[in-house]
Amino acid sequence: MLTDGETMSVDVVIVGGGACGLTAALAARDAGAEVLVLERHRRCAGSSAMSLGALCAAGSRSQADHRIEDDAARFLADIMRKTDDRADPVLAGAVARESGPALDWLSARHAVPIAVDLAWRPAFGHSARRMHSVPERTGEALMARLQNAAEQAGAMVLTQADVTDLDSTPDGRVQAVRYRRPDGAASVVACGALVLASCGFGANRAMVARHIPAMRDARYFGWEENTGDAIRWGQAMGAALGDMDAYQGLGLLAEPHGIDLNPRLLIEGGIQVNAQGLRFSHELDDVSGQGARVIAQPGGFAWVIYDERIDAACRGLAQYDALIGLGAMRSGDSVAALALACGLPEPELTETLASLERGGDRFGRQFDQPPLRPGFRAIKVTGALFHTQGGLVVDATARVVRRDGQVLPNLFAGGGAARSIGGPGGSGYLPGAGLCMAVTLGRLAGRGAATVL
Ligand SMILES: Cc1cc2nc3c(=O)[nH]c(=O)nc-3n(C[C@H](O)[C@H](O)[C@H](O)COP(=O)(O)OP(=O)(O)OC[C@H]3O[C@@H](n4cnc5c(N)ncnc54)[C@H](O)[C@@H]3O)c2cc1C
Known part of the structure; x- marks a missing residue:
């Protein structure tokens, strides 16, 4: 058991305050859970704030308003074509199906208006106009709106809280996490469920060299705090990893x-x-x-x-x-x-x-x-x-899957911490898929975490 420092207890703890973490917080709050987001940096930003803020999604209300013909089946077909059928079809199907509803929910329920951007013609593997954004068309603005929504929804967000360890039972149930404050003080928070939303390992040069040798010498232009912690913790708990060379x-x-x-x-x-x-x-x-x-x-x-x-x-x-x-x-x-x-x-x-x-x-x-x-x-x-795309294998409800195929009972992951829908390597990425994974899986993870309590 983690013991040092002050201990508190919260229903759902979320590691990482990017788009995935904040969306997960909104979903868990909607389901009635108490939520604590722990963010290592002094503000909630992440790769999400660095991004152009364009998300792909199919079947959104905004697309329907513009009479754009698109749906989950078409999105899934584009994903599988772009990846030569090497994306996980179950995850890709879930993301394709849930992406439009996730954006509709953020717009209607949490006043984060996300509409289709008509200027993005179908390209790079998308066969329909399905890029969406907030009105300002920046990742910074998306994050500002998500943070405001999280505060309105009553989620607790603690910045400068660097999560260092998880405590779990031998059967893989997470019980608590330890985090460190800038003054070095360690605190422990017990939780009913945990969402890993701390993105990938682009800032960890050793992991990049090991998993993506093709980009070992390339410049990294992503969030410097994304050091692959979720992958390390998941692995220690027996989680399966997928498409680790994807980026x-x-x-x-x-x-x-x-x-x-x-x-x-x-x-x-x-x-x-x-x-x-x-x-x-x-x-x-x-x-x-x-x-x-x-x-x-x-x-x-x-x-x-x-x-x-x-x-x-x-x-x-x-x-x-x-x-x-x-x-x-x-x-x-x-x-x-x-x-x-x-x-x-x-x-x-x-x-x-x-x-x-x-x-x-x-x-x-x-x-x-x-x-x-x-x-x-x-x-x-x-x-x-820009960012890594491999990570923890999750099922269609964003629950982390073990190497033996069983799911871990109360561990969820989304965004860049989870294996994405781009298949292996560097060529399966569809524009807007990074934030799509953050928001769509974030919603599934937050909702799922609140229901296993
Ligand atoms: C320059 C750039 C442009 C991009 N443009 C687009 C785009 O237009 N559309 C698109 O879809 N995708 C884009 N992407 C990719 C997209 O930004 C990411 O896929 C997405 O933001 C991932 O969201 P996330 O919430 O998983 O991660 P992040 O937004 O990176 O959030 C992860 C958070 O976890 C925190 N963290 C990490 N470790 C810990 C720890 N141990 N304890 C506590 N906190 C921790 C980090 O500080 C960070 O704030 C772009 C990426 C870059 C770098």
Whole structure:
């Protein structure tokens, strides 16, 4: 038994105050449980606040309002196609089914308005318009709204509470957790059920090197507190781990500004070229795999090339506006001027842009947007590891599964702590799936935790 320090007892304890943890808190409160969220950082933010705040979901009321044809079956089919049938179909089916209702519930019951973002055309493996966001279209705003909702719902949230240990019985029932305060004092809180919402292991370089050797030297551009604790604790309790080599990369990290560029620049018709002025991929094929592709280019960087029309369409997106403010964008009224501004070889860049005019694409991309026109723009980017996608195996109710296939009696996980729906490796990630997993599994986990008390 954990014994030191002060001991209190709460129905449901949640480790991690990101989107998953706060959504789980709302669901557990709705089910009548007393809830304590323990967050290591001084504020509730996490990768969720760093994100672009775009979530994928199917069957939402907002989609219906816009007469968008989409449902769980279509979402599931997209997930399985994107992962070559390697995603866990049970989990993927549950997430596809529960995602739209989770957003409707947050909007209607907790005043966290999340609506479909019509600007996100189907791309990167989504066959329908199913990206949703809060009105501000940032992860920061999503987190501010979730935190406000959690406070309104009466969830207790303790920041600067670094969870260090779990105490469980030999049959795997969690009894208490220990956390440490900044002054070093340790406290113990007993619980009826525990939700692990402390995300993945992107900030743990040793774990990344072990599980995702392909990205061992890549820059990590995620939350620095996400050190894989849930996975370590789960493993010690006999939990099964899944798809540990899965991750989301991105080939759109503005260099040297360290701000992620919105994929909408590509969806609207932008392209990526390397230092030789040459395209190297179908830019809308694999949002995550593009990270490794960019890193593999000479010098490990690429330029996103777009034009005045796309620039205008993307103004108002917070991260994009910030990059413009920092002077990240280069411009040229002609290909020659752009080549000069970016230090790219003019003949190759001219040929690359001319080949778009001819509609030819050896990478299989179908350009359905107007061709790029003079009034060119460019931003330099590199690739990075954004977050890990492997983790604790959970069932369709977000309950953690043991290596022998039995479920642990009162342990739940969601968001980046759980194995995701992207299958193994770096290419199964669908845009918006990270927050979808946080919110959808967070709701299931909070509700489930409140019902096993
Ligand atoms: C730059 C960037 C952009 C992204 N953009 C998108 C996007 O637009 N759409 C999308 O769907 N996904 C996006 N993602 C991925 C998405 O942000 C994550 O998948 C999602 O936020 C995970 O939510 P979470 O609640 O599981 O984790 P987090 O939001 O990271 O929360 C985990 C929390 O747990 C805390 N914690 C960790 N260990 C402990 C401990 N031992 N004790 C106490 N607390 C602990 C951490 O401090 C953190 O606050 C992006 C990620 C990054 C990095």
